[in-house]
Amino acid sequence: MFGKILIVDDAPFMRMMLKKILASSGNELIEAADGSDGVSKYKQHKPDLVFLDIMMPDVDGIECLKQIMAHDSNAKVIICSSIGQQALVNEAIRIGAGDYIIKPFDAAKVLEIFYKNMPA
Amino acid sequence: MDDMDEYKEMFAVESAEHLQSMNDALLSLEKDPANSETINVMFRAAHTLKGMSATMGYTNIKELTHNMENLMDRVRKNEINLDSSAIDVLFECLDTLEKMVETPEKSSEIDIASLIGKLSTNDYVSVPLKDEQIVQTNAAHEAISNDIPAAGINAPVNSGEKSETGNIYEITVTLHESCMLKSARSTVVMRNLSEIGEIIETVPPIKDLEDEKFDREFKVIISTIEDAKKLEDAAKKVSEISKVEVKSHTGSKSREKIEEKTCVTDGNGSKTSIKSVQSVRVSIERLDSLMNLVGELIINKIRLMQLASVHKLDDLEETLASLNRLTNDLQEEIMASRMVPIEQIFNRFPRMVRDLAKNQEKEIDLILEGGDIELDRTVLDEIGDPLVHILRNCIDHGIESPEVRKQNGKNEKGTIRLTARREKNHVVIEAVDDGKGMDPQKMRETAVKKGLMTQEEAAKLSDTEAINLSFMAGFSTAEKVTEISGRGVGMDVVRTKIGGMGGSIKLESVPGKGTMMRLKLPLTVAIIHSLMVKVGSDIYAIPITNVIRDLSIKKEEIKTIKGEEVVLIRGDVLPLVRLHKLFDIKGNGSEELLVVVVERAGSNVGLVVDQVIGQQEVIIKNLDNNILKGVKGFAGATILGDGNVALILDVGTLL
Secondary structure, three states, X not given: OOOEEEEEOOOHHHHHHHHHHHHOOOOEEEEEOOHHHHHHHHXXXXXXXXXXXXXXXXXXXXXXXXXXXXXXXXXXXXXXXXOOOHHHHHHXXXXXXXXXXXXXXXXHHHHHHHHHHOOO | OOHHHHHHHHHHHHHHHHHHHHHHHHHHHHHOOOOHHHHHHHXXXXXXXXXXXXXXXXXXXXXXXXXXHHHHHHHHOOOOOOOHHHHHHHHHHHHXXXXXXXXXXXXXXXXXXXXXXXXXXXXXXXXXXXXXXHHHHHHHHHHHHHHOOOOOOOOOOOOOOEEOOEEEEEEEEEEOOOOOOHHHHHXXXXXXXXXXXXXXXEEOOHHHHHOOOOOOEEEEEEEEOOOHHHHHHHHHOOOOEEEEEEEEOOOHHHHHHHHHHHOOOOOOOOOOOOOOOOOOOOOHHHHHHHXXXXXXXXXXXXXXXXXXXXXXXXXXXXXXXXXXXXXXXHHHHHHHHOEEEOHHHHOOHHHHHHHHHHHOOOOEEEEEEOOOOEEEHHHHHHHHHHHHHHHHHHHHHHOOXXXXXXXXXXXXXXXXXXXXXXXXXXXXXXEEEOOOOOOHHHHHHHHHHOOOOOHHHHHHOOHHHHHHHHHOOOOOOOOOOOHXXXXXXXXXXXXXXXXXXXXXXXXXEEOOOEEEEEXXXXXXXXXXXXXXXXXXXXXXXXXXXOEEEEEEEEHHHOEEEOOEEEEEEOOEEEEEEEHHHHHOOOOOOOOEEEEEEEEEOOEEEEEEEOEEEEEEEEEOEOOOOXXXXXXXXXXXXXXXXXXXXXXXXXXXXXX
């Protein structure tokens, strides 16, 4: 039984990177191109796991996370951040993000975090 | 270093800590022999030391500590009273233990039979149980000590200590090498853990975790009703974690907390349990060599910066700017890691003062303040002996016998106050006693009697100058040489030693009221703030602590007294020393002379130089190789940014 993974990132390149890495897991991959898209795709698809970019225009990662958590307090969200956004990551964790990963993505780490957080 | 060596080192350091805590405990037991908490401290320290020495195979240490533990156990159970003879025996044991611990391999050669005999004798007064309360207090303690294994012995996982809130575990989390944003990682771990238990404490503190002030490892001490496996799973669930170690907690801090909760302590139960600090032990040589390497790194960095600016390489300059910041941070970190609290030497003093006072039948209260002030390890090593000497002087010459004090309307008990405090870039240590003070007239007489100066010269001295005679070589006012003042160093050596580190010493005394000795010490000796001057084509560094001011004078202002050049500054005679002459460098013969006024042995001297370049922090390289060892006048050398070497003047020995 495969699950659904939602990837929220404004950069198509980053989405592609993640998709490539996660493709091997066999799960269904859904993409969202910004924060508000992310929230609506979450509501629509009820994914098992979300990879959420923290820096996005308009509705940023934090706002998107807040809305997702408000909608589903059990949501499993992994924050994608680049180095140097410590404060934002900490805030996201306080809001309820389950874990975080640093860009540029390292395939092994993405898979590690995926297997640790994906519900069985 | 092989494993055994490492164990030995650990044994040496840890046993020294236990000995210190036993020493402290005994001192306070002497005043308050019934304090059950202190008795327990004593008991536990002996017990731990016994376990450690048994592991190492030091049978004699084990035997002795075993018997001490037995004695303390009898005291604990109120079978015997801890009278002064018992305390004396225990002190004797500590002295012997100290010797044995110093060279544990030879500990078997020391005869401990008589001590063990004294320890196990039944002569000690047995006490009938006085009232219910003692029994209760004791029972409470016993329950605790049975529950909690002595420090250093870790109970196996899953048998955590019980407390009201559940088991206490210590979780050591090691982050993966490649982990970035470590603080966020730790936050995730802590959040996961806090969902299944109550976090009591973290090492480093949460604030440091948030500021990312930790390496790859941090510890969480947690109280939970869940088992170790569950904790481990919760922490392991987070990514980028390379290792999670869960063990039931035996660290000191929360143990103290538990004890506070359950024990009926009688009064001053604080500061009694053995301190165990979460730290890595690094030898001072290693820190020295680190410091040295950073020094070299900085020198190379400055060279690179010069090259970049000469060749106008903007890209390189930008890169170097961040390198600059990094090296500065690195230097500060290393400096900070060399700092140790002054407590480490203060701790030795209560026992010393007690012994000396008892010996001379004086009553002395030693008050220690500011033990938490930190100093560079090297400075601390250097000031130990001088402080011992100063305290001995206070006891020997300062504090009067109880009878004399009573006659003079003073409290029979004398007081010595040893204080440390931070003042800007210095640490000031003051030793103040309320003894008989120093009599300037007597000082003058002694100086004449000892042939140090003529009657006329002595008469000319001001009272302050007369008191300062005690710093002269060959001067001692002790009427009879006691066991204490007979050995050790004189005050002149103390002054030279303090001066050699770039510190200064000041003496004030009021006859009948007491004496104050003030030491001003640099925080570190690895780096000194210096005034850079040029003589001929050479650059020299003068430690800023010696410099009073600089001034420029005209050639015709120089006068000659007894063949020595001097200049009058606001009515004061300032002797001049031309560094050109001293170093045999050709002067430039200009009409205007630059003078740096320095303080030397309480008076001012003007050093004539060619150019004052400015202030700079320089890293000292010692001149301690065979060729340069004997050269006087220089405290060391430093390497300048352009790679040239500059000598650091030691004003004390230069002239």
